[in-house]
Amino acid sequence: MRQNEAHTDIRILAIESSCDETAAAVVANGRKVLSNVISSQIDIHTLYGGVVPEIASRKHIERINQVVQQALDDAQMSLDEMDAVAVTYGPGLVGALLVGVAEAKAIAWAKNLPFIGVHHIEGHISANYIEHPDLEPPFGCLVVSGGHTHLVRVKDYGEYEILGKTADDAAGEAFDKVARAIGLGYPGGPKIDKAARSGDPLAIEFPHGKVRGSEYDFSFSGLKSAVLNYLNDKKMKGVQIRTEDVAASFQKSVVDVLVGHSEAAIREYGFRKFAIAGGVASNSALREAMEAMCRKRQVEFYRPSPILCTDNAAMIGAAAYYEYIKGVRSDWSLNAIPNLKLGER
Amino acid sequence: MKILAIDSSGMPASVAVCEDGTLLAEYTLNFKRTHSQTLVPMLDEVRNMLELDLESIDAIAAAGGPGSFTGLRIGSAAAKGIGLALDKPLIHVPTLEGLAYHFYGSPCLVVPMIDARNKQVFAGIYTFGQIQPEKDTEPEDPLRVICDQTAIGVAQLCTRLNELAQESGKTVLLLGDGAHVYRDLLEEQLTMPHWYAPAHLSQQKAGSVAVRAADLARQGKLETAAQHRPDYLRVSQAERVRAQRLGQ
Numbered sequence: 400m401r402q403n404e405a406h407t408d409i410r411i412l413a414i415e416s417s418c419d420e421t422a423a424a425v426v427a428n429g430r431k432v433l434s435n436v437i438s439s440q441i442d443i444h445t446l447y448g449g450v451v452p453e454i455a456s457r458k459h460i461e462r463i464n465q466v467v468q469q470a471l472d473d474a475q476m477s478l479d480e481m482d483a484v485a486v487t488y489g490p491g492l493v494g495a496l497l498v499g500v501a502e503a504k505a506i507a508w509a510k511n512l513p514f515i516g517v518h519h520i521e522g523h524i525s526a527n528y529i530e531h532p533d534l535e536p537p538f539g540c541l542v543v544s545g546g547h548t549h550l551v552r553v554k555d556y557g558e559y560e561i562l563g564k565t566a567d568d569a570a571g572e573a574f575d576k577v578a579r580a581i582g583l584g585y586p587g588g589p590k591i592d593k594a595a596r597s598g599d600p601l602a603i604e605f606p607h608g609k610v611r612g613s614e615y616d617f618s619f620s621g622l623k624s625a626v627l628n629y630l631n632d633k634k635m636k637g638v639q640i641r642t643e644d645v646a647a648s649f650q651k652s653v654v655d656v657l658v659g660h661s662e663a664a665i666r667e668y669g670f671r672k673f674a675i676a677g678g679v680a681s682n683s684a685l686r687e688a689m690e691a692m693c694r695k696r697q698v699e700f701y702r703p704s705p706i707l708c709t710d711n712a713a714m715i716g717a718a719a720y721y722e723y724i725k726g727v728r729s730d731w732s733l734n735a736i737p738n739l740k741l742g743e744r
Numbered sequence: 745m746k747i748l749a750i751d752s753s754g755m756p757a758s759v760a761v762c763e764d765g766t767l768l769a770e771y772t773l774n775f776k777r778t779h780s781q782t783l784v785p786m787l788d789e790v791r792n793m794l795e796l797d798l799e800s801i802d803a804i805a806a807a808g809g810p811g812s813f814t815g816l817r818i819g820s821a822a823a824k825g826i827g828l829a830l831d832k833p834l835i836h837v838p839t840l841e842g843l844a845y846h847f848y849g850s851p852c853l854v855v856p857m858i859d860a861r862n863k864q865v866f867a868g869i870y871t872f873g874q875i876q877p878e879k880d881t882e883p884e885d886p887l888r889v890i891c892d893q894t895a896i897g898v899a900q901l902c903t904r905l906n907e908l909a910q911e912s913g914k915t916v917l918l919l920g921d922g923a924h925v926y927r928d929l930l931e932e933q934l935t936m937p938h939w940y941a942p943a944h945l946s947q948q949k950a951g952s953v954a955v956r957a958a959d960l961a962r963q964g965k966l967e968t969a970a971q972h973r974p975d976y977l978r979v980s981q982a983e984r985v986r987a988q989r990l991g992q
Contacts, residue, residue: 446986453813453980457973460817464828464970478829494814497780501818504784505825509798731784732777 409723410474412481412506413716414467416499417491417519418546419450421462423470424712425481429525429720430532434473435706435713438462445585449575456494463502470712478510485719487712488516488729489739490546496735504731515719516729519710520547520741521557523676525718526707534701539670541661543685544677544710545571545588548617549741550660552668556721559742562664563615570653571679573619577626577649581642591646592682598643600651600684603629607656615660622652650684658688665696674701681705745802745961748826749954750787752779752819753811753839754858754921759786760950761794761801762958769794770951779818787822798830803966805957807948808836809975810858810866810893816974827969834972835957835965840868840893843920845952846945848872853890853914855905857922860895863929865922866977867901868893869908885959895977898926902933909936919946 408427415422419440425433440458444450471477486503489496500516507514524540536556542549548565568576571588578587583594605625610616626649633640665673673693679685680702693700707714746763756774760767769790773782790796806823809816827834843856849872857867869891890908905916918930919941927940940946960966979987 447982451980451982454982456813456817457976457980460820460824461973463821464824467828468970494817497814498817498821500780501783501821502825505822506829508784508788509826509829731788732781734778734780 409482409720410476410480411483411485411716411719411723412467412470412478413485413517413712413719414463414499414503415487415522415710415712415715416459416463416495417487417489418495418710419444419455420710421459421466422710422712423467424716425470425474425476426529426713426716426720429717430528432529432713433476434470435711436466436469436473437709437711438466441586448579448585450492452492452494455492456498459495459498463498467502467506478506481510481512483507483513483515483719483723485515485517485715487519487522487715488733489519489736491519491737493735493737496737500733500735504733508731513723514729514731514733515722515727516733517715517718517722518739518741520549521559521718522714524551524553524674526676526703526711526714527674527701528717529713530703530707531701534672534674537670538672538674538701539661539664539668540674540676541657542677543570543657543675543679545569545575547677550615550664551741552664557725561741563613563617563660565617565619566610567618567620568623570617570619570657573623573653574679576623580627580630581645583642583646588679588682591650592684594643595647595650595684598641598645598647600647602641602644603648605648605652607652607659615664617656617660619653622649650682654684654688657685658692661689662692662696665698670698672699672701676703676708678709681708745958746800747803747805747835747954747957748801749805749950749957750783750819750823751807751839751842751948751950751953752783752815753807753809754815754948756947756949757782757786758948758950759783759790760954761790761796762951762954767951767954770949772949774947779815783818783822798826801830801832803833803835803957803961805835805837805953806972807839807842807953808972809839810860810895810977811839813976816976820972820974824969824972827972832969833966834969835960836967836972836975837953837956837960838868838893838975839948840866841870841887842953842956843948844868844870844887845956846919846941846949847917848886848955850917851914852917853905853908853912854917854919856920857901857918858920859922859925863898863926864895865898865901865926866893866895867922869905871914885963887956887959893977898929899933902930906935915939917941921947
């Protein structure tokens, strides 16, 4: 029985475990974060130079109850005051996703609460609803993270058209690989961002990846190879490289492509609003370049705070709210789908 | 004591509700659909059929390993989620002790084994008769643990079983998917009298997990839902490789 039938807020307990963060949050009406707990495993995965799926899954199961309980405690609420339980069910690492899905499902089942499976990318996009209470669709959105690079047309709540995506590496993946090659280590995004601040972005001209015949798709593997070739070439010749210059030049190449594609989409689709989301949306060069481009085009620019860019459950709670009010419910047989496509159910 | 038990450590998914001396429900499914898809629908069916008020449950038992890493986590997360939601304790039942309970009271050397690939199994050796236990189990515990569950080569296990059977005069009783997968190897290496469990007693069933859990609970072996985690009996491959590298 609900203790508080009279409340008008829709409160959702959300769980996210698609990669290496165990996260839970309580969100009211899709916009107000009552709690947002993130338990990062990054220290463990740093030992291996990247996320190890089996270790990630093991850490999720060890932490998940504490994280969920903390989210409820921080919100000063009990499960009896929740209206639904939501969880990321894809895309992501299947073993990692399964922990969150099984946990969320069991909680919802035991408490007779509606249960809603959420797409991880939809969560990232929805982080902007939390940060910007006035933001409403339609708008354009660039989602960039360690696993994803998507240029998306947000037509309405929960309605998406994918304009472009990566043909090979995700943008964040390229950051990780290049950071490893130039000795900055894992995670690559923040480390390259930092090193690039004291480097010259015009020092080396790296290629701007294009995908033949698809204007909005991305390709970063060629750029990654170009950086590796550059490093090998200099090493063979015994020439000392400046790590900061490589970082800055590589970063510029990525940012140019991301901003260029976004600008083309703004022109073609006439977006009045444009948002960025995902872990790489924390990158300072990307933020600055996107903001400048949007200003030039007189387009309203939106980006979440870094805490909402990283994988978190608050964004899942935001996305789930719009599914909830549409009456979307998942059944008890919901499975984790590692390659779930945006807009599919 | 009313126990809700879950076993998703192997191919079958199984849930059961047991109250004191009565098994109220046991639902086992060994089909291609994944545990993620089947487990909670099965729990839901059992709840509906029993008109079960979950608040009346005293503890949730889970087959805690060994087994499929993913399968263990699905069962574990389900048990932890229910435990968190209802504020109920969990009982961690070693998977092979649950399997051994299929032969509760047997004077044989009961040997459940789970395929761990590459001619390895997760196995334990148990009996219910009087024999000096290797593990210091409680006096009132009906289960005698001769060899606690561990990862072991099939050949090495056979050597141990031949010795034990020779010493004790007991017959060896083999069960679990490992007994099926390595039957040829077992036939080749086991020299002492042995037999194989039939289909209905060879695979994981939550009813046995529930009954074992009740015995463990009597020994005070309860934990919180937050504390519970699977016991894989093996580190991950990445950790193994790293340890080797650091050792060199």
